[in-house]
Amino acid sequence: MAQVLEFKLPDLGEGLTEAEIVRWLVEVGDVVAIDQPVVEVETAKAMVEVPCPYGGVVTARFGEEGSELPVGAPLLTVAVGATEAPASPAPSTSSASGASSAGAPAAEESSAGSGNVLVGYGTGAPAARRRRIRPERVGTPAAPAPVVEPEPVPVAVPAATGEVNGQQGPVAVVSPLVRRLARQHEIDLRRLTGSGPDGLILRADVDSAIREAEEAARAQTRTAAAEPAVAEAPTAVAAAPAAAERIPLRGVRGAVADKLSRSRSEIPDATCWVDADATELMAARAAMNAASGPSGGPKVSVLALLARICTAALARYPELNSTVDTAAREIVRLPGVHLGFAAQTERGLVVPVVRDAHTRNAESIGAEIARLTELARTGKLSPAQLTGGTFTLNNYGVFGVDGSTPIINHPEAAMLGVGRIMPKPWVHNGELAVRQVVQLALTFDHRVCDGGTAGGFLRYVADCVEQPAVLLRTL
The missing domain is CATH 2.40.50.100 (RNA polymerase II/Efflux pump adaptor protein, barrel-sandwich hybrid domain)
Structure with missing residues (x-):
């Protein structure tokens, strides 16, 4: 039985x-x-x-x-x-x-x-x-x-019988998250034509409908503002204020909000930055990828090279690879480097962690970054792959941003931010030239070190970016 x-x-x-x-x-x-x-x-x-x-x-x-x-x-x-x-x-x-x-x-x-x-x-x-x-x-x-x-x-319940967008039957939506987004913005799914297979309504379809609704509302506002007021109107009817949208802080977004708030409230941080000439680094990367040949393995990314530079810098300045035990009032220097990197996904910002990055070369780090990034995009990262980092690298340059002041990923002690690499006027060998320039920003916990240590770390990273041969001393 x-x-x-x-x-x-x-x-x-x-x-x-x-x-x-x-x-x-x-x-x-x-x-x-x-x-x-x-x-x-x-x-x-x-x-x-x-x-x-x-x-x-x-x-x-x-x-x-x-x-x-x-x-x-x-x-x-x-x-x-x-x-x-x-x-x-x-x-x-x-x-x-x-x-x-x-x-x-x-x-x-x-x-x-x-x-x-x-x-x-x-x-x-x-x-x-x-x-x-x-x-x-x-x-x-x-x-x-x-x-x-x-x-x-869950069953599709049309408001009226008959055809919906020229087809009989219920509306097809890819996930409840898409359904919730449409409900929050008062989008009628029955009026959308899905761009997915067999008319499946995707998030992109709902986002497009939201933008169209917002543009129509703005156009209506402009039209109403352009119309002359009627002086003879006996009474003035005030327009009802639009309801504010409320988005729950939960899931990944809630966890990020809690961590960033805790970082700001607990860590006395400071930021220093420097512009670096990345022309030689880009040339070295091109040479490495060319030497591997068309079938010689995956290409080495700029992020992988920067990650390898960070592990070399942390070996010189271990103060930044630490955390603070507030209860014991102790600085805990960590023996290994577990390097986190910021990855933007549809679910929000996540920070996958490359374990034992200090034991890997640039090619190994790059392969692990690519693997974790793909898992992040598909929402298949495990909790263990998102925790335990000791230092974070944030490449916000991929969004076309020159610089920023990173917020430390609590309970770590520092984060390196990297802006976009772009052509700029630069004095090279005593002459004005157009070079590939990048801004590097280091936010650090002032409890674990002072400006001299943070400045030394950032200067070493910049030197390796400008002269990759400097890194060969530690390989």
Whole structure:
């Protein structure tokens, strides 16, 4: 006889206490194997696929996509030993009620009377969510539904019957995040034409609709301002003020906000900067990549070279590879360099960490940066890959910015910011010439060192940028 077991949201590590359900990977009635991923959640650190420790038939799911669950809350129940959905109820009514209350905001949205358009994943199928049909279940008679509170399934509910953008059926949206963005900006998804496969509505489509709505509002404001006022009007009707948009600080954005606020409140930081002639560094990079040949391996990036220069500089100035233990009032110098680098993604700014960067050469660092960047873009970085850094390199020059004053990535002691490399007038060998110039900015914790140490570190980095041969002494 099958035994029904409850699987709860596990402890995801790194002090995380809650997670947002992004996408369910199984349906009620699906057969799952041990350690099969059943749900994709977003934490303050990363996107994580959560595997189920039981094998059997899914009898219930708790929580809607887009809702948040605390660690330890029920995720789903599994009938262990069953090969098809059981005919008798599995979880208790109280468990089902708890699940519906945990997903209350999403459940309200799924009400047909609300007029909201709620959709799931997939293309323009007759139902908003297409159920997977597993081979072992084809031809098997449908088992009686379990007597539990049914989980609300997001369904497209058009405001009126008939065609939507020339097509029958529900709206297709790629994710609940896109749906939420449209709802926040009062964008009617039924009026959008998706640019994805089979008319799938992507985030770019919603962003474009938001820009068009804002431009239309500005044009309406300009037109209204240009119209002359009617003096004979008996009364003046004041226009209702536009409602302010409120965006929850949670997930990655909330974690970044907390860390930056803590950095500003706890660390007495200071910044020094210098302009450097990067012409020789760019020439050395071109020579290295040319020497490797067309099939000699991946190209060495500028960021990889700068990262290698940083590890050499930290070997000379270990004060900057440290942290402050405020409780013990001690400076803790760290034995190895775990180099973080800032990466911008659709989910916000994240800082993946290259482990043991001090033991790697430029090619190895570059390969690891490329690997972690790809994981960041796809939202597959684990919490362990986003923590434990000892020094951070921020290349904001990729955004066309010349300079900035970086905020230290707490609890580290320093961050090096790199602006864009661009042609500028420069005195070279006593003559005015056009050279490739970059601005380097170092923000440091004044508790761990003074300006002399910080200036020495930054000057050494600039010297290596201007004369890469200087770096050969430490290789």
